Amino acid sequence: MTTAQARFPRSTPPAQPTDADKQLLLFTQGVELAARDLYKKAVDSGKFSDDEVAMLKMFGEHHNSYAQAMNGLIGKVATNKRNDSLYSTHVGQLASAQSAYASLQSLENTLATTNTDILGQLLGLDAARILASIITTEARMAAVFGTLPALSLTSALNSSANSLAPKIAQAPMASTETTVAP
Amino acid sequence: MNNISRRDALRVGGLSVFGAAFLAACGEQAGVVPSANILSEGAVTPTTALPEGVITDVVLLRTAASLEYNAIDTYNAVLEGGLLTGDYAKLTDAVKRFRDDHQAHADAVNRLVVASGGKAHTCANARIDTLYIQPAIALITAKDNPDLSKDIVALAHALENLATQTYQGVVASLTAPSLRADAIRIAQDEARHAVVLAQVLNGGYASVGPTTNAATGKPNIASVPAAYGSLGTVMLQAGAPSAEGVKTALTLETPSLNGLIYDFVDCQ
Numbered sequence: 504m505t506t507a508q509a510r511f512p513r514s515t516p517p518a519q520p521t522d523a524d525k526q527l528l529l530f531t532q533g534v535e536l537a538a539r540d541l542y543k544k545a546v547d548s549g550k551f552s553d554d555e556v557a558m559l560k561m562f563g564e565h566h567n568s569y570a571q572a573m574n575g576l577i578g579k580v581a582t583n584k585r586n587d588s589l590y591s592t593h594v595g596q597l598a599s600a601q602s603a604y605a606s607l608q609s610l611e612n613t614l615a616t617t618n619t620d621i622l623g624q625l626l627g628l629d630a631a632r633i634l635a636s637i638i639t640t641e642a643r644m645a646a647v648f649g650t651l652p653a654l655s656l657t658s659a660l661n662s663s664a665n666s667l668a669p670k671i672a673q674a675p676m677a678s679t680e681t682t683v684a685p
Numbered sequence: 686m687n688n689i690s691r692r693d694a695l696r697v698g699g700l701s702v703f704g705a706a707f708l709a710a711c712g713e714q715a716g717v718v719p720s721a722n723i724l725s726e727g728a729v730t731p732t733t734a735l736p737e738g739v740i741t742d743v744v745l746l747r748t749a750a751s752l753e754y755n756a757i758d759t760y761n762a763v764l765e766g767g768l769l770t771g772d773y774a775k776l777t778d779a780v781k782r783f784r785d786d787h788q789a790h791a792d793a794v795n796r797l798v799v800a801s802g803g804k805a806h807t808c809a810n811a812r813i814d815t816l817y818i819q820p821a822i823a824l825i826t827a828k829d830n831p832d833l834s835k836d837i838v839a840l841a842h843a844l845e846n847l848a849t850q851t852y853q854g855v856v857a858s859l860t861a862p863s864l865r866a867d868a869i870r871i872a873q874d875e876a877r878h879a880v881v882l883a884q885v886l887n888g889g890y891a892s893v894g895p896t897t898n899a900a901t902g903k904p905n906i907a908s909v910p911a912a913y914g915s916l917g918t919v920m921l922q923a924g925a926p927s928a929e930g931v932k933t934a935l936t937l938e939t940p941s942l943n944g945l946i947y948d949f950v951d952c953q
Contacts, residue, residue, distance in 0.1 A: 516860055554890035561894045565912040615873055623866030628857055635856040635869050639849055639914035642873035646880035647893055647908050654884065656779055660786070660877050 520627035523673045525577040527621045528630055530669055532573035534614055536585035538566035541593050541610060550600045562607075562644050566614075569637050576630050589613070589667065608648035612664035615641040620666035626673055738947040742864055743803030745855045746794050747946035749868065751810035752848050753791035758809050759818060759844060760784035763837055768826075773834035776885065783841070783878050787848075790871045797867060808952035812944040817921075817937045818844070824924030824933055836923040836932075838885055842906060843921040843937055845879035848872075851939045853914050876914070883908040901931065 520528060542563025546556055574581045589610075596606035618638045625631045642662075649659025738744070760780050763769060769776055795805035818840075825836040852872035856865045884892075887906045896905045904910070904920070919937040926932050 516862075552890070558890050558893045561909070565909075568912050619866050619869055619873070622856070622869055623863050625862055625865075631862075631865055632857040633913075635853045635865070635872070636913040636916075638869050639853050639872050639876045640909060640912060642876045643880050643909045646877040647884075649877075650881055650884040650888075650908070651890060651893075654881065656782060656881065659881050660782070660874070662873075 516626055516628050516631075518627060518629050520576055520625070520630045521673060523671045524625050524627045524630055525580040526671050527624055527668070528573050528577045528634075529580055529582065530586075530667075531618055531621055531634070532570050532577070532581060533584060533586035534589050534617060534667065535566045535570040535573065536583065537587070537590040538610055538614060539563050539570060540585055540590055541597070541607070542566065544594060545597050545603050545607065548597060548603070550603070555600075558647075559607075565640060565644070572633055572637070576627075576633065586667075604648050604651075608645050608658070609664065611641050611645035611648070612662040613667060615645060616662065616664040617667045620668035624668070624671065624673070736947075736949045738942070738945065738949075740858065740942075740945065741803075741948075742859050742861060743798055743801050744945055744947050745858055746798045746801065746864070746868075747803060747806040747948075747950075748810065748940050748944070749851055749855060749871070750791050750794040750798065750806045751808065751946045752813065752851055752940070753787045753794065754807065754809040755813050755818060756787040756844050756848060757784055757791065758814075759822075759841065760787070762822070763841070766826075768833060768837045770834050773838060773885075776838065779881060780841070783845075786874055786878070790874065793867075794871070797864065801864075803948065806946050806950075806952065810940060810944060810946065811953075813847075813940060817847075817935065821921060821923055821935055824935075827925055830923075830925040832923075832926075832932075835886070838882055839906070839921055839923055842879055842882040842886060843919050843935075845875050845882060846919045847937050847939060848875040849879060849914065850916050850919065854916050854939055872914075880908045903934075 542559050545551070546559050546563065551559060570583070574583070593606045593610050597603045615638050618634055618641065622631055622634045622638065625634065645662065646659045649655050649657075760783055763780055764777070764784070769780065791807070795807065798805055821840050821843075824830070825833060825840060830836065849872050852868045852875065855868055859865045859868060883906050892905065893908045895907050895910050897903070898905050903922075916939070921935040921937060922932040923935065924933045
């Protein structure tokens with residue numbers, strides 16, 4: 504097979520986010536900001552070694568970066584407000600290092616599952632592409648908490664997290680096909 | 686007024702005569718039967734045009750399924766060949782789990798293929814096998830390689846990253862949003878496999894993020910190498926080290942147009 508003979512089919516999804524996409528991505532922004540704040544809370548607790556703090560800071564910065572990426576996709580729709588419900592669910596579990604890791608792993612699993620659910624509703628390809636690259640990293644971060652301080656294969660590989668994503672219906676797409684009157 | 690010397694006139698005249706004779710020799714001549722084979726020796730073998738490959742959701746999913754079989758075959762080779770020795774032998778259960786996960790992924794992807802009107806693909810991607818896996822295994826299993834088990838883990842890590850990137854990459858090409866979610870669900874599993882293997886190869890909190898090898902200047906294996914999942918090349922260093930202590934570097938890439946499993950591609 505040569506490249507000249509391969510081609511994509513004619514119908515392709517839109518690149519830009521639709522209005523419904525933007526509402527979904529706004530939800531993503533909220534949960535990512537909640538994650539950013541939870542990592543900051545963990546870092547500020549003073550319960551972790553320097554290496555652990557460096558890792559937790561990095562994870563928190565990743566989530567902040569994801570929230571900013573949503574800004575670029577949704578523009579004026581962005582509110583830059585964290586999801587308080589998700590924040591409240593986890594903030595009380597950051598009191599000890601052990602419970603903090605379990606909670607942060609649960610948080611990462613929830614984010615990966617939620618964003619996967621959102622990806623399954625998006626029409627726009629630009630957002631889908633970015634969200635896909637975020638989801639794989641969130642899965643990695645969740646797995647890290649299953650390997651450190653000691654490997655638990657089950658903990659690293661399994662996730663039973665539930666999605667928090669809302670269901671938002673897409674408006675019918677206008678047809679771009681040309682019909683010829685008989 | 687043109688200034689043409691006698692010498693110029695002779696040169697032009699000579700060329701004209703030569704050209705006319707040459708053209709006459711190439712053209713049809715009286716009394717000579719034209720032959721279709723006059724310019725070739727023997728009959729030309731008829732050519733068959735390659736079928737046109739249309740990249741559809743089914744093709745992308747079949748390609749993903751083929752990579753799952755690459756992983757299954759590799760893990761089976763590791764287990765059957767007893768390639769995990771010493772401390773690495775304790776990874777045997779993890780390798781079995783990874784292999785079983787890949788089989789489950791292959792089955793799930795092929796169900797999507799069939800549901801989308803395609804034909805299930807139940808064998809490894811030959812191009813990936815030929816280009817990357819077999820050369821890597823040859824390097825790793827060479828008698829002079831002192832790091833056989835470690836390099837096997839490095840190969841597995843590279844393949845898991847390759848699978849992650851393949852699924853992540855097809856998200857932008859799949860037309861059905863539900864299929865994109867299905868693809869990224871499997872990508873997450875592959876990414877988690879990669880993290881477990883990364884921690885075996887370069888463990889600890891300080892190695893989770895990106896770091897650089899001070900001696901070689903190359904990036905170390907990391908559990909979370911970047912904020913966003915990469916779609917770039919996957920590096921693998923394996924085999925017997927050189928006199929300078931440097932292993933052979935292999936570069937793996939996700940299937941391109943020549944490596945896709947089009948509708949007309951079958952398992953041999």
